[in-house]
Each structure stands twice: as structure tokens, then as C-alpha cells.
Amino acid sequence: QIAIMTLTLFPIRLLFAAFMMLLAWPFAFVASLGSDGKEPEQPLALWRKVVDLLLKAIMRTMWFAGGFHRVAVKGRQALPTEATILTLAPHSSYFDAIPVTMTMSSIVMKAESRDIPIWGTLIKYIRPVFVSRSDQDSRRKTVEEIKRRAQSNGKWPQVRSLTSVVNGVCAVPFFSGAFIPGVPVQPVVLRYPNKLDTITWTWQGPRALEILWLTLCQFHNQVEIEFLPVYHPSEEEKRNPALYASNVRRVMAEALGVSITDYTFEDCQLALAEGQLRLPSDTCLLEFARLVRGLGLKPEKLEKDLDKYAENTKLKKGEKIDLLEFAAYLEVPVSDTLEGMFSLFDESGSGKMDLREYVVALSVVCRPSKTLDTIQLAFKMYASPDDGCISEEDLSCILKTALGVAELPVTDLFSAIDEDRKGRISFADFTRFADMYPNFAEEYLYPDQTRFESCTQTPSAPTPNGLCTDFSPESTD
Incomplete structure (x- = not known):
């Protein structure tokens, strides 16, 4: 026809x-x-x-x-x-x-x-x-x-x-x-x-x-x-x-x-973005992205300032801050939206959060497909000034934040990257490993977890106030 x-x-x-x-x-x-x-x-x-x-x-x-x-x-x-x-x-x-x-x-x-x-x-x-x-x-x-x-x-x-x-x-x-x-x-x-x-x-x-x-x-x-x-x-x-x-x-x-749904098209783009660290289904980064926009911050405009945020955060050397300090850092008033965002990073309920986690999460939202750029930014904040390396605990924190999950096994991945058994890895080690094993996330991080699948798959029924993963006409043939 x-x-x-x-x-x-x-x-x-x-x-x-x-x-x-x-x-x-x-x-x-x-x-x-x-x-x-x-x-x-x-x-x-x-x-x-x-x-x-x-x-x-x-x-x-x-x-x-x-x-x-x-x-x-x-x-x-x-x-x-x-x-x-x-x-x-x-x-x-x-x-x-x-x-x-x-x-x-x-x-x-x-x-x-x-x-x-x-x-x-x-x-x-x-x-x-x-x-x-x-x-x-x-x-x-x-x-x-x-x-x-x-x-x-x-x-x-x-x-x-x-x-x-x-x-x-x-x-x-x-x-x-x-x-x-x-x-x-x-x-x-x-x-x-x-x-x-x-x-x-x-x-x-x-x-x-x-x-x-x-x-x-x-x-x-x-x-x-x-x-x-x-x-x-x-x-x-x-x-x-x-x-x-x-x-x-x-x-x-x-x-x-x-x-x-309270998610925007940009949020769904984040969920469906291709990259070496594709987001798992239980990620909280979609909620984080929604809260960022709820504060009047636009990720597309924040991307150019990511390096500046990383440098400022690096000076704090992992020092944790409270809600009022977080509001001052973002230059926004304390609100329910800000408290909701703060709670995403205050998992222990201590009333303190690590700003480095916020910058890593923001980097993912600003450039969801550029995995290595986010990892490189994280290394700048977490790496020791002496040798430019991070520990297994640091890698766990970085990847958990980048994927928006509470628990993530990284021991096998860290051991695979740390060939010399130094107990520390550099960004060069990470990129070399990622080049050799581009699908490392599927094998080492979430081999059994469900991820957002292709956008051509239609969900059985749309969930009220949930994430719509289908962007294609019903007849995809």
C-alpha cells in the first residue's frame, strides 16, 4: 500500500x-x-x-x-x-x-x-x-x-x-x-x-x-x-x-x-538510556530526577557545572553535611521536596549525607548514556590525593549511587579489576577493564536482576502514577 x-x-x-x-x-x-x-x-x-x-x-x-x-x-x-x-x-x-x-x-x-x-x-x-x-x-x-x-x-x-x-x-x-x-x-x-x-x-x-x-x-x-x-x-x-x-x-x-504518571519524558529517557551501567528496575534515580526538577533545577543546564561541583565537593574530603547545609549548597530553601531528596542519601537516618553521592547521581541524570564520564568524575572526588586510587568500599559507594540502589555486590568486580591485588584501583585500571569487558555490569553487578528492557515492549497494563516504559505504537511490526 x-x-x-x-x-x-x-x-x-x-x-x-x-x-x-x-x-x-x-x-x-x-x-x-x-x-x-x-x-x-x-x-x-x-x-x-x-x-x-x-x-x-x-x-x-x-x-x-x-x-x-x-x-x-x-x-x-x-x-x-x-x-x-x-x-x-x-x-x-x-x-x-x-x-x-x-x-x-x-x-x-x-x-x-x-x-x-x-x-x-x-x-x-x-x-x-x-x-x-x-x-x-x-x-x-x-x-x-x-x-x-x-x-x-x-x-x-x-x-x-x-x-x-x-x-x-x-x-x-x-x-x-x-x-x-x-x-x-x-x-x-x-x-x-x-x-x-x-x-x-x-x-x-x-x-x-x-x-x-x-x-x-x-x-x-x-x-x-x-x-x-x-x-x-x-x-x-x-x-x-x-x-x-x-x-x-x-x-x-x-x-x-x-x-x-508524575515522571516526565526526561525521566523515562534516563530509565531507557543505553550505556555500560543501565539502570535496574528498582533504581531510585528516577525519583531523584523528579525531585531535582521539583526544586526548579534543570539537569540539562547543570551539566556544564558538574566539574565545578566535583571540585568543591572534593575539598570537603568526604565530610558529611546536614539538611540546612545541603539547602545552602543548592541555594534553595528547605522544603518537602528538598527533604525527600536528602532522605535518598541519608540511608542510615543519621541526619547527614555525603555530597559526593549527590554529584554522582546528578551526573547520571545529566548524561545517562556517558557511564565512563560519571565514573571519572566520581574518581576525582573519591580517589586519594597520594596515588589517585580508590578502595573497594569507595567503588561500592560510587556504583550504588550511580545505579540508585541500596545494596550492590562489587567484590567480584573489584577483584577482577585489581589484577595486582593492591587493594586499590585507579581510573585507568577501571577503563582498561571496561574496554576489555564492555558488558561487565551484566556479569558482575546484576546478573539476576531485572532491568528496563527495550522500549518496544508494551507493559501488560499501565500502572497509575508509575513509570511508563512504552514509547512505541502498539503495532511495532
């Missing part, structure tokens, strides 16, 4: 889609002139209403030609005066643009998109909230703009906030930006009830162009849009945007029939 459609219907659909976008461009260009940052006039001028109808008709024709012959709509879209923000899930496909073009509602998107030829002009027409990645203050400005529009009493187009569900299996935490204004929102759920899933994007698998190609090779594609009742926040939810986002997520998850 793919071969036949590629040679016949696919090029026709592609050319027709390009033609419809070119047809829509002059209308969007004229209508968006001089509109940047200006509040839309109320009521809309007649010519703008005509342009709006024309663009909706053109876009609907484009989707029809692409195989979306029927768009099933359930429920009623609220008026801007009833709900100024629409929260849409799952944000799992480039075809999430279908409801956007049907309603011409605004969306939050990266500022670079407005520079895309033709498509950028169409985007500007719907008056999006642009987010600039190069502007460090962009997050605050975005929230302020959403709040300004939300409190305009329906003068601005509704803002559509895209939220995520992992491959239709689990609802992951929503960003709280759309919930900060504390105004009523209308949840909107999308379903693509097709026999084959050629629509959902993946980070490990088909890319954008391949998804577009496979979808346009389907003769018929289905999409359902359901507008749920408007959600009115309580006073507590207005004060706590994270709670507001969590409760709306629960409503949308129930409508989609999926479970809820």
Missing part, C-alpha cells in the same frame, strides 16, 4: 497541500499587517470575519485532501468569555494543528516559527504567544502575556495550551504556565482512532517527514475532538497553579482513558 500510494496519491496530496497554503498566504498576510501586540478590535470588522471564514475553509480543504475526510467533534467549544484558555491533549502529533486551524485560536510556540516562509505568516494570523529561547526572561514574559490575554474579558482569541500524554498510555505532568492566571479553562482531548498509528511522533523512531509521508499514504485518517465542560478552579487552585494543572490533567486523563 505504501509503495502504491507513494507513487500515486502521496505526491498529489503533497502538492495540493502546498497549493492551499500558498492560497491562504495572501489573506493571512494582509490580515496580520500591523497587528503585532495590538489588542483585536471588538467587534471584528466584516472583512476580518470574511478572511477568518475563508482561511478556515482553505485549511479544512487541505486537511480533507490529506485524508482527514471527517473530523468528529463532541461537546461544545466555550465562548472566549466563558473560558479564555483551552488545554489540549495529547500533544503527540503535528496534526494537532487541525483543531487550531478549525478554531483559529492562539497557541504558545517558539518565536523562531514566525520566520518560516509562508507557514510563519499563517501562524502570525492567529496571534500566537511567542516564546524566545534566546531570551532568559522569556518564561516570565510568556506567563504575563497569557495572563493579560486571559483577563481581557474575551477580547483576545482563546489561547490553546498544548499538553502531553506519552504515546496514549500515560498523562505526564502539565506545564503550569497556562494555569497561573487562575481563570477557567476548557479541557479539549484529541483521539486518532486509526487502525495503524502513523500520526504519533516519537523521539526514538520516525521523524517528522517520515510521519507526514506515512500519514499521507493512508487513504483515510480519523480524528476526534472532544470539548469537555469548562473547569472552574477553586480558590486553592488559583493560589497553586501546579495543583490546578494536576487536577485538570486528571480530568483529561479520565476522558482519554489513560493513566497518570
